[in-house]
Amino acid sequence: MLSERELTLGANAQETLRHLLSVWLDFERRLSLIPIIRRLEQKTFTPEDYKTLLLNLRPQVIEGSRWISRAASSFTAEFAEVRSLVLRHAVDEHRDYTMLERDFVSVGGSLEEIQSAQRNIGTEALAGYLMSESSKPNPINLLGAMFIIEGLGNKMASRWAGLIQECLGLDDSATSFLSYHGKNDEAHLEKLYELLDGQTSADKTAPEIIKTAKVVARLYLLQLEELGNV
């Protein structure tokens, strides 16, 4: 739920948000067809699946904190609002991987194993793209990337955490990474919507934001399709 304070957007931002929602709904649909997510939805998910998922997520989470810090440094003063959001975001999440490691250990994995996990080929593509975009001056298009990644946290993480707990007989402490994002990404998204209002002009930035959301959605799917392919 959005907070009590009523947020209203201008016509351009509304149009951008409608396109982003379309990108999101398509992404969510394709996500449900990825074998590991499908097993989760069908409740045929195993402890091995969970470990595989965590092993493959950790490199992306580590890379995530790098690109977002890089992006923050690429904004000039005229984009101070966006920079604040990105910085706050970087601070909030740059130690996230420790939660992920704890979860891995709590289901019987070893710390050494997860700490030495390599990027799969999907993660390579995702991290490479985000790092390259983050290095460009004023990468406002990354609002599209954040919409997808925060959206995953906001819309999917709690649900997945619940399903994982149900399938594997675990409690909240073994899904701390997913549970944390399920609870905290709403605030990030709300701030993002506000920024859309300030930053989107129909002619230039909006198409870039939408395109970036599409690319990130596609590469995130690739990462989940290529589990273990390092």
Add this chain to the structure above:
Amino acid sequence: MPEPPHAYITSTGSYLPGPAIGNDEIEDILGVVASKPSRLKKRILASNGIKTRHYALDRHQRSTHQNKQLAAAAARQCLQRAEIDERAIDLLAVASTQGDLPLPGLASMVQSELAIGPLEILTTHGVCSAGMMALKAACNQVRLSEKKNSLVVASELASRLLKKSRYEAATDLRIDLEAEFLRWMLSDGAGAMLVQNQPRWSGLSYKVEWIEICSFASHYDLCMSCGTADQSLWAANITSAAQTSELSWQDYSTYGRAEAAGALLIRQNLKLLEEVVKVGVDGFLKLINEGKIRPGEIDHFVCHYSSHHFKGRILDLLKLAGALIPEDRWFTNLYTKGNTGCASIFIALDELLHSGKLEPGQVVFCVVPESGRFANAYMKLTVAAGRNVSAI
């Protein structure tokens, strides 16, 4: 190439069998399964909001009508209000979830009931969107000038699936929420429309601006079905050969065995229902993004769902994205006429046309989400004045 002429819905009719049945009378008609009143009934009725509906069954669960008769009754009302003679009908398109007979098609049976033709017929079979499929085909025939006066009928007689003996006969399984849910949702009725290439001479017509139908069956599992004891066995990633020789009701050695196994019960996967709303919203956003509809131009929103299905995040996001249709624009007769599957939108548009609420130029936007295996239909109509008025 010049734009082909538009199709107009120039007359409508509907038929609901028997008296209106209130919530506390449902089990008087459908029967009390195994003499135990349902525990789920109240909860499901509270969530769908339906207050009255109609059944083509008497109090002993004997059929009072055939589906073809419901269809024909709606068609007759539509033709009585039409400005043409029934002999001028050149296409009969009939939609239903299930005809009276597995074969031939329901359109054949309705044609014989109406005693019209010889003419071209079309039967569409599906769930809620089947009516829109028939309507679109009829509109396109008129637009192509292949036909002048197409009669489209959508008719449902679901109650035959819902009577107590059906559940009692499923002796091999415990009746769960999935199998019981639709018992408190569906009811009987039919609606009809006449499609022509110009508006009525006198009185209002609907101009059909466009109809879009999109199915997502390869992305989702079965959500509503009849004919299998286990919907999950039809999942896209399961190769049917590997599973069981009793996948479809027709695979059982006798139909009696299929019924005992629960393969003839009508089922709804409730967990997947939320996805139907998402798919519906997705299609709506695409139409906005393509410029086919603007939320602000909609005067009457006719949806096969009631507004209370749109809750939570998706509602917040639609609102934020300026794509929420205000509640006072929603038109529904779901609460009094019941959920009559593919006939619902026809029955709603019939009531709206005669409600006195329409003015020429107004935009009517219709959405028919189908949960069977995720197919959605959208239609934009504008209200057209009579030619006698526009001629002045």
